[in-house]
Amino acid sequence: MEKLVIIPTYNERENIEKIIRKVFSLSGNFHLLIVDDGSPDGTGDIVNSLITEFPERLHVLFRKGKLGLGTAYITGFKWALANNYEYIFEMDADFSHNPEDLPRLYDACVNGADLVVGSRYTKNGKVVNWPFMRIFISKGGAFYTKLITWMPVNDPTAGFVCYNNKVLRSIPLDKVHFIGYAFQIEMKYRAWKLGFKIKEVPITFIDRKEGVSKMSKGIVKEAMYGVWKMRNFPTTE
Numbered sequence: 001m002e003k004l005v006i007i008p009t010y011n012e013r014e015n016i017e018k019i020i021r022k023v024f025s026l027s028g029n030f031h032l033l034i035v036d037d038g039s040p041d042g043t044g045d046i047v048n049s050l051i052t053e054f055p056e057r058l059h060v061l062f063r064k065g066k067l068g069l070g071t072a073y074i075t076g077f078k079w080a081l082a083n084n085y086e087y088i089f090e091m092d093a094d095f096s097h098n099p100e101d102l103p104r105l106y107d108a109c110v111n112g113a114d115l116v117v118g119s120r121y122t123k124n125g126k127v128v129n130w131p132f133m134r135i136f137i138s139k140g141g142a143f144y145t146k147l148i149t150w151m152p153v154n155d156p157t158a159g160f161v162c163y164n165n166k167v168l169r170s171i172p173l174d175k176v177h178f179i180g181y182a183f184q185i186e187m188k189y190r191a192w193k194l195g196f197k198i199k200e201v202p203i204t205f206i207d208r209k210e211g212v213s214k215m216s217k218g219i220v221k222e223a224m225y226g227v228w229k230m231r232n233f234p235t236t237e
Contacts, residue, residue, distance in 0.1 A: 001031065001083060001085050001086075002086050002087060003030045005030050005033070007019065007032065008036075008037070008072035008073060008093075009035070009037070009043050010039050013041045015094050016093055017050065018095075022099045026100065028106065030089075030102060031057045031059070034047045034060045035061045035063065036061070038062065061079060063075065067179075068180065069159075069179060070176065070183030074174075077173055085165060088162070089102060089160075089161065090159055091159075092159055097205070098204065098206070105118055105160070105201055106162060113198065115163055115164070115167050115197070116161065116199050117200045118201055119201060122155065122201075125155070127204075129206055130205075130207050138157065142157065145185055153192070153200065155200065161184075163191075171190045
């Protein structure tokens, strides 16, 4: 099996069926793994109802409670590796990441990159419908991360990513420290320190139209302090 898109969910009933159908409408035989953190709004029930329609391509893992974005992806990564997927994607459920960009990330990964970032802040990347202050915080965080880590990635907190499975097999997933935005930075940092090639592909990021953002002050604080911490732990521990 080749391509798996991992989508973590918590209360995404407005978006989940639409995003599933959109991914499956693309050429390239993408598979989907939904990692649902016990959504009380019935997101998981909607996914379950679609499995009979897409029995070979749609998969779901249920977790008890809201355990964090990073741990959801780690759970998904382990499942993907156990099932021998070669290319593994991260993507949000709310259409802030355009599923139509998946083939571009895949092409970049096939053509020499080990980790491909759907980037808001590389040349021709864009952000739509975000208030000025959120753009300021996000861009400031990206600059701050580059300044502290020296990692050559313009959008280190990006959550639209394609991994070659050799990257995930090389990173000690049980040792990944962070669960919020710092998780996204840490995964890229670990890959970079291990010598893997990272490529940024420009995307247009559009703020969610339905559902509720999961952003919080705690997530931002974790990222700010986490950047300093990750400079001091070994990437292959």
